[in-house]
Amino acid sequence: MGPTKKFGAYILKPSFRIIELLAPFQRRSYSSKPAGLLSDVNVLDLTRVIAGPFCTMTLGDLGANVIKVESLDGDEARKWGPPFLKGNKDSFYFMAVNRNKKSICVNFKSDEGKNLMYDLARKCDVLVENFVPGKLDQLGVGYDDLSKVNPKLIYCAITGFGPTGPYAKKPGYDVIAAAMGGLLNTTGEQNGNPVKPGVAITDITTGLHAFGAIMTALYYRNNTGRGQKIDCNLLSTQISSMINVANIYLNCGIEPKRWGTAHANIVPYQAFKTKDGEIVIGTGSNAQFTDLCKLINKEDLINDKRFLDNSVRVQNREELIKIISNVIITKTKKEWAVIFKNASFPNGPVNTMKDVFEDEHVKAIELVKELPHPDAGSVKVVGPPTVYSAGGNCARTAPPTLGQHTRDVLANFLGYHETKINALFEGKFYIFILYRYAYTRFQASVEPVTVITLRPTRTAPRKKVGWTEDTVDNEHMNKKKSKCCCIYEKPRRFDESESESSEDECEHCFGHVERRHKHRAPGHAHDATVAMATTTTTTTTTAEVQKESEPSVAVTLHQSEESPAPPSPPAPPTPPAS
The missing domain is CATH 3.40.50.10540 (Crotonobetainyl-coa:carnitine coa-transferase; domain 1)
Incomplete structure (x- = not known):
């Protein structure tokens, strides 16, 4: 990877006032x-x-x-x-x-x-x-x-x-x-x-x-x-x-009822009131029902014909629920938690959120995570519930x-440049002062330039040029014959490997042009309008008048009196010896 480039950017609002100097950004x-x-x-x-x-x-x-x-x-x-x-x-x-x-x-x-x-x-x-x-x-x-x-x-x-x-x-x-x-x-x-x-x-x-x-x-x-x-x-x-509810309707045409905490097809399977709240008990098998009867000291229910299996328990739901409710109401949630600690049937208290996060098991599994937050200092979140043996499933950032x-x-x-990022942030009106490294692949010298993006509309396509040894054309350029790199709209670097002579840098398009030879007219034509900015004034310069069929693009920038002057660019470093 090449050397890190730093860009300073002057961002202009529609009034063309320079409003902000952004700090250099390191990629x-x-x-x-x-x-x-x-x-x-x-x-x-x-x-x-x-x-x-x-x-x-x-x-x-x-x-x-x-x-x-x-x-x-x-x-x-x-x-x-x-x-x-x-x-x-x-x-x-x-x-x-x-x-x-x-x-x-x-x-x-x-x-x-x-x-x-x-x-x-x-x-x-x-x-x-x-x-x-x-x-x-x-x-x-x-x-x-x-x-x-x-x-x-x-x-x-x-x-x-x-x-x-x-x-x-x-x-x-x-x-x-x-x-x-x-x-x-x-x-x-x-x-x-x-x-x-x-x-x-x-x-x-x-x-x-x-x-x-x-x-x-x-x-x-x-x-x-x-x-x-x-x-x-x-x-x-x-x-x-809707699983079983939907399947029962599709095959039997039976509409479901509302059961509160109870279950339509399993009894007992619901919440019961205690002295200080509620607990939920679910018995999905005869063995679990038998265990429940023993723990609540109602073993006589085990062989009661009304409750011998789940199907008859569903039919006699009201009688069974009343018997169990009269027992559960006599103790607190914590007391029943102790009694049911080693029970074979699922059970648990109806908890408040305070109860949830003060539960010893929830604390032991470390489900709650605390994460740093830029505004609040830190925030607590409930982390992911699934644990992988390979790890990597966790709450990392707030x-x-x-x-x-x-x-x-x-x-x-x-990988956007800072200049492009600023353009996205600020809108359509920008002038960017770029510190451009222009000394071939060594990028040794630094030159401040002003870039204005223009979108000219041509009334007619440009006429093709008949090539001769002395022809320099910017849009339809043949690199082997042209010694100028300033193509229309977007300049690019000239490939020195195909040049037969030494070059000077073009002051308008940052490229290279062939040194003026005695058989050639001085200078060369440029089609684009180039705006040059200095520390005190902003002007628009047109190099050579275009043909009548090609409209010119004029840009006038009015610098605000209140605008601070841009800083002088750093002195260019000495190019390496060739």
Whole structure:
């Protein structure tokens, strides 16, 4: 790798006032590459709220490099509070599903943002988005567009209702899919109203399905070299999650009831009141029921014909539940926890969140992690629940602040120059003072130059030139015959290996021209309008008048009286001896 280049940039607003001098920026290797089972996988995360972010967070936990692309307003879940993070406007709703990610802000409705998306897609293995179907296609950054720049891209779309069908264009949230998919109708107390689960279980389930699909697609690509598009949607996931309830209806036509904490097909299997709360008991076999009867000192129930097996226990549910309830209410949760400690049947208290995180087992497995945060100092998160013997599945970094890693990703992941990064940040009006290393491949001398990007519109194509030994043409240049490198619009370095004479540097296009020979007219023509900047004035110079068929491009820059003068460039180092 060559020597590190430093660039200073004067950024001009539409008023052409110089407003900021940016500090030199050193390019380096992409920062903080995570360690983990997926450390070589780059993920472009265009998702918001829960389902998509939960999927990409799971990939990030396993070490994937997840780049979260947000609008200038950010993921809407950032505003879903209170409460909000101390010293920050981010909600804890957002914090719950966005660890192990980098945040960048991109307006991909603009041409610059769209090109940036193409560059990101070229370098990423996976893209996850949860826009309404067709929205990104309209913006030119959908699967058909991005798969052209990266055929190996795995593109996962998470939607409310899928890409086809009458509901395809409908927006969807967890509770909507839970309602339409039957979950709310089966949740709640008997004869009560439908009840929404306390967490977004449909979103979480969809995120897990998307995660599994992406892992399968990565395995497939590893074998075939081909990417593909994956469609996941909330409604399909929710309906598939209805398992036995859906299967009973499809085959028996029986509508499910609401059972509260009880189970439609297993008894006893529900919450029971204690002196100070509730505990849940589940007996899935006759052996477990027998053990329960012994521990609550109701052994007479074991041989009772009404409760001999699960089928008759279901039929006599009310009688059995009343008997057990009258026993459980006599002790506290902790007392029953001691009695049931070695029980063969599953059981546990109904815990508050305080109870959860003070539980000795939760502390022992170290599920809670504390991560440094740039605004709050530190934040606590619930780490990944799955443990791999090879390691690498963990919470490493706190959820990012909005746009926290934009410059890092542009410079160190995409390899953009600082000048281009500043252009993306500030808009369309720029003059950049570049310290250009122009002494051939040694890059020894330093020359300050002003570059203005112009987009002239020609009324007619340029007339081709009949080549002679004395012809110098800038647009249709034959390097073997021309000794000038200043091609139209974009200068490039002249290849000395094909020159038959020594060269001087062209003061306009930074290239090389043949020394003026006695048989040649002095100077040479230039087609481009070149703006030259100094420390006190800004002027526009046109070298040679173009033909009437070719309109000239004129640029006038008015320097503000309040503008600070740019610093003098550093003295050029002495070129190495030839």
